[in-house]
Amino acid sequence: MPTPVVLGALAVLLAGPLPWVLSRWTGLRRTPAAAMLLWQSAALAAVLAALGAGLSLVTARLWEDPAGPGDVVVACLAGAVTVVVLARLLLSGHRTGTSLRRMRRLHRERVDLVAQVDGGVSVLDHDVPVAYCVPGMSRSRIVVSRSTLTRLAPAELGAVLEHERSHLRARHDLVLEAFTVLHLAFPRWVASASARREVEVLVEVLADRAACRTGGRRDLVSALVTLAGSPAPAGSLGSAGSSLAARVEVLRDTRPHPWQSTAVSVLAAAILALPTLLVVLPWLDRLV
Structure with a gap:
């Protein structure tokens, strides 16, 4: 099967069905x-794969000896599609980044x-217990309400702040932004919202783990229940954010999982290596 077809199918698979699974x-x-790491590698x-499919078709046609008019036309069409894909990514990145930064600046x-x-810590005079952070390159804010200070015990408050x-x-906001950009850039019939x-959930689990390293799990769980x-x-990124029940379940699992961690990391490397090799190998073969 031609490399461009394989890369195109791989791009569709990685953008939709794989995130769903x-x-x-x-x-x-x-x-x-x-x-x-697995999610970032897949993205x-x-x-x-999406960019490589077009580039591979361009080079395959232009490397024909001799390259006929039909080959040139196909190469131009493939190149145009590649440019459109890249333009959608850049435009989505610009719009998403601009919107988020304006929103956060105004909120700060x-x-x-x-x-x-x-x-x-910025303390709001509010009766509802809230705790969240507003990311920024140099002007981040951690915001809590007065009710949070009165309803949480010192250890619970410390866990939430951590x-x-x-x-x-960890700049989790940039991680979420990148997945938002990819979701908006790919066509709706391809893109899956499952990844975002x-x-x-994962950024919240990672922040929960960090909080537990400096405090107690029970304190964090108790605080999350209060802030639910x-x-x-x-x-913004809030402590009582995505899938609280799933996060509490993960917090209760205190066992290490080194084999799973290793296997998932290897899988992430393999997923990233596959389109890379499919794009690079034809070039190397041509040079040799």
């Missing part, structure tokens, strides 16, 4: 770092107007 493998959440492999400005700063600091340190939803259902503004 992986999202139902809930046991992946027990090894969140490896699972995140990057989908982009490489509003928080600064009405909140009191206590120990580097959860939010972990989001900011599952990555939302608390609203978080668009563009």
Whole structure:
């Protein structure tokens, strides 16, 4: 089967069916770092396959000896499709990034107007318990309400704050942004929203794990239950965010899973290597 066809089929598979399957493998959440690597590898492999399909067809046609008018026409059409795919990615990235940064900047400005700063945390005078962070390159904010301070014990509050600091340190907002860009860039009949939803859960699980390394699991779980259902503004990352029940289930599993972590990491490397090799090998073969 020609390489462009294989790459095109692989791009469709990695953009839609594979994320749907992986999202139902809930046991992946027990090894969140490896699972995140797998999701990122699959997303990057989908982009490489989509771009590589067009490039492979262009080079295959132009390398014909001699290249006829039909080969040139096919190569031009394939090149145009590749440019469109790349343009959609860039446009989606620009629109998503611009919208999120404007939204976060405005929210930070509003928080600064009405909140009191206590120990580097912005405290809102609000009766509903909330805790979230507003990411930024240099002006991040961790925001809690006065009700959060009164309803959480010191250890619980410490766990929640560490959860939010972990989001900011790891720049989980950029991870979520990248998956949003890919979802919007691929056609609706190809793209799967499963990837974005599952990555939302994984970033929360990773932040939960970070909070548990400096505090107690029970304190974090108790705090999450208290904050359950608390609203978080668009563009922010909230402690009581995605799939609270799934996160509590992961927190209760204290066993290490080294074999799963290793196997998932190997799978991630294999998924990323496949389209890379399919794109690179024909070039290397031509040079040799």
